[in-house]
Amino acid sequence: MHEMSVALAVVDQVAEAAGRAGDVTAVRSVRLQVGELAGVVPDALAFCFELVCAGTVLEGAELVTEAVPGRARCTPCAHEWAVGMPPRLTCPVCDGTGTELLAGRELQIVDVHWVDGGSPPAPAREPIPEER
């Protein structure tokens, strides 16, 4: 089950970024984009994530996964479609094979919500409200 390796890669990268920032005391959540064609099962990933976070600065962090549907476009006829699962990557209109995958292979860390010891900068503008 490579969700364990994927979870480790997520935790490593976040821990590294937190280490670089220097004064991170806790990580609340990590937001991931997981494409329909990324070959990763979000539930299995969430399970592994919890295990891998234990004993790190990410202990107790929540994994928020955003599913990205697979979309494709036919270069010759410009038709765009949802590829579905199992994916159809030949054009449903002209049967062409000059397909471009627009989305669906994402496996990416979007952002991280963490707590650090820094003091808030002087607000130059309205603070951005917390997401979610």
Add this chain to the structure above:
Amino acid sequence: MCRVVDLRRAVLAKNDASAHDLRAHLAGRGTAVVNLLSSPGSGKTALLERELLRARERSVPVAALSADLATENDAARLARSGVPVKQVLTDGLCHLEAGMLAGHLDGWLPDGTRLLFVENVGNLVCPASYDLGETLRVTLASVTEGEDKPLKYPTAFGLAHLVVVTKTDIAQAVEFDEDAFRANVEQVNPGVEVILTSARRGRGVGALLDRALAAADGAPVHEPVMARSHPHHGHTHAQPEAADAMAHTHP
């Protein structure tokens, strides 16, 4: 203070970077990697035994590395061909990663090796996500596995440069429907070549070696639709050093 920090990093960025480095390093040594993926027991080792012998007959310098969860049986079989062979035990890890492969090649891969065949762990899910720095990725399926295998494992078949059907000597007995299989491959990987082989009877033996040599010599390799993706999300490879600059803060 709480911050939401934009990281914008591909989760497997480290593997991708190691694969990139390994590919460049091996290219400098004149070696191309062929990554073989299939379910357990599809016949990777059996076909490879034949291809390694063929390479020897043709005086092509090749080597093989076989990854297995626990046993050394495959390497023992492959070594009978007389080419350099290495067994890697993954200790339960279900796939190879580029950094691991690089570590195993260090100090072992003989100079002058033209092709390095890597038999990945028998598994159609996990190995598909990890680039090993290969020049040719080959996904195999035996005739006994059902024609819908490519639809059940779309990333394994969708990212292949070449698809190999194995054990065609028993195709009739299991009523393998070649047309249905080809149609399913085409659905997830339009335009990819499918070759039919039987290690038992010798059918199609040598085709894998030919394709691998052509790729190693720089002939254009099939570009799967799935590998041609252009996510709209931008700055995938943004450096984390930039993270703080992009932090949204809130008290």
